[in-house]
Amino acid sequence: MVTDAGLLIAKIASIDKDLYGLVAYAAEVGYGTGFSLWGRRWSRVLSLPGQEHDDIVGRIAPEVLQPNLGKMVRVESGAIMGVLSTRDPQLIDEHRETLEYLAAILGVSTAALGIYGSAMYKPATERGDIDFVVYGEEQGRQAWERIQSRLPPVPRRKAGRPYHLHFPHLDGSVYLDPRLIRSDADTVALVRARSMISPGAALDRLAVTAARDAFYYPARYQLEDGSVLLSYRLGHCALLKPGDRISAAPLPTVHFDGVPHRIVLRYEHLTIHAGAEP
Secondary structure, eight states, rough: OTTTTEEEEEEEETTEEEEEEEEEEETTTTTTEEEEEEEEEEEEEEOOOHHHHHHHHHOGGGGOTTTOOOOOOEEOOOEEOOOOOOOOOOHHHHHHHHHHHEEEEETOOGGGEEEGGGGSSOOOOGGGGEEEEEHHHHHHHHHHHHHHHHSSSOOOOTEEEOOOOOOOOSSSEEEEEEEEESSSHHHHHHHTTTOOOOOOOOEEEEEEOTTOOOOOOOSEEETTTTTTEEEEEEETTOOOOOTOOOEOOOEEEEETTTTTEEEEEEEEOEEEEEESOO
């Protein structure tokens, strides 16, 4: 989504006629790595530390920043100048062969697939990898089971070096990077609860007790104190296992249906203690 404030939004949720999104790119010529989209220059800001992100967005459109929501911003409907959907017909047509290949190996319908990331603005001939979306709980679970059968064992990551769920295209020409989205319910609930966000408490080797929904985006982990870790950090998808312990500075916390959800919005970092360490 391009707005007249020069923002490209990665993910949008519409709440009571308001629009909210996680900012992925901002117009900031000369800062970081930029790319051209519809004749404009952009820089990636989603992976920046929170204050740097706020500084950039604040210079462009300070009124959109939402306190306590990490990189969530408010977008006026009238400011929208262009929208590119993951299911845009041109994108789907350009990547049709790959999407049909994906649907076949993942056992899902092509209607459940979409394209996101750099494949949205780079020609298919220039791609190094393809970021794609699988929508729906059942289709996502089916895709994950098939992906698991194709991936070699993944070693534990080094601190600060998240891996993605890359697996090679059949001919080896490109890597495929899936994002499995169960629904937008978590993001919608987060936006609705924006006024009820609390600082939360620091985590000190808190154990993960369940990870059945860990491979979805956002990743969901049950913790031993009865709370849920809800992470929008791609590298946290399918990372933690039951018995792992995590430490972190205080994370924004929201209560959904009486259950505290500790929110990781891209720039907070967890320290992961693999296995049931003492």
